[in-house]
Amino acid sequence: MLRLSTKGQYGVRAMYEIARGYPETPVTIKEISERQDVSVAYLEQILNKLRKAGLIKSIRGPGGGYVLNRSADKISIASILNELEGPVALTSCLDPEGGCVRIDSCVTHLLWKALGEQVEAFLKTITLKNLMAGDFYALGGMAKKEMRRSIRLKPQSQP
Amino acid sequence: MLRLSTKGQYGVRAMYEIARGYPETPVTIKEISERQDVSVAYLEQILNKLRKAGLIKSIRGPGGGYVLNRSADKISIASILNELEGPVALTSCLDPEGGCVRIDSCVTHLLWKALGEQVEAFLKTITLKNLMAGDFYALGGMAKKEMRRSIRLKPQSQP
């Protein structure tokens, strides 16, 4: 259940590649395509959305490519996925402006809403920079320690 | 993003109806259908899965219907959704026995895994009983207080 679309997945991976070139080197679609094994044409669609959303900017012509529009620690995973897949809305009655018809079943309504908020909060705490450092943990979620165990993280530098 | 299928949603709502009759009164498909506005035929599919999974049992013949197989505080939302939608697997490479091919992209791999675990943990802490009482909160997630604010819960009984 709850599968993420390939657009969302590829989008994050593409942003990761672009972030690696930041701020010196523009990264071309072709490079992303080769490194992440996604077709150029498909990436074009994805990067177009991310560009319109202001997350990246493009430089045309020879030597061009894509560059982050702001630093990697200012770009959350949530902001990437929101552009590519829309907001987290586990049920149609949680769609933006979607007036829930059956208020009597509000019990489950609140449940899905709470879960959605939990997911969103999690994704907001994780930035591209965290992703690159392999150093991400849930702020609103599990305890740091538990998280680190659960995802088998390399330990952070000790004082 | 991350939409829940109607099967999952209806399943939880159906379980909620069945729980309301527990332990005295078997609840018929027809009753669930009317109260939750879902077709009988569709509910049959859903309840069939839940029965095979051992979450409910059925009583045939006149006066029959469905009954919880164990008490409402022993049935988590996670267990219901797992039967109807399969395990939380945000990406195909997190499918059970799905060997992830591209280990180099393991950075995102761990991210999706962590998110999935977060969701699963959340859903495991909430039981049908919690749902019926309108009294659910995230164990692994937000602080109780914050949660209550965020989902605009009716306050619990005061001592």
Place this chain on the structure above:
DNA sequence: ATAATACTTGACAAAAACAGTAGGGTTTTA
């Protein structure tokens, strides 16, 4: 200038997943 590089855009199509219907059972009890 102009060729090469690289991004831009919109239309379209195959495939998978989803949502639900149809129609024929079987079992139990009043």
Place this chain on the structure above:
DNA sequence: TAAAACCCTACTGTTTTTGTCAAGTATTAT
């Protein structure tokens, strides 16, 4: 023994997903 109620499989229409294709436009090195 008939009615109530569950049981099971197949099928189908729709939507979403996952891309491809083709024809651009903009920029820069030479």
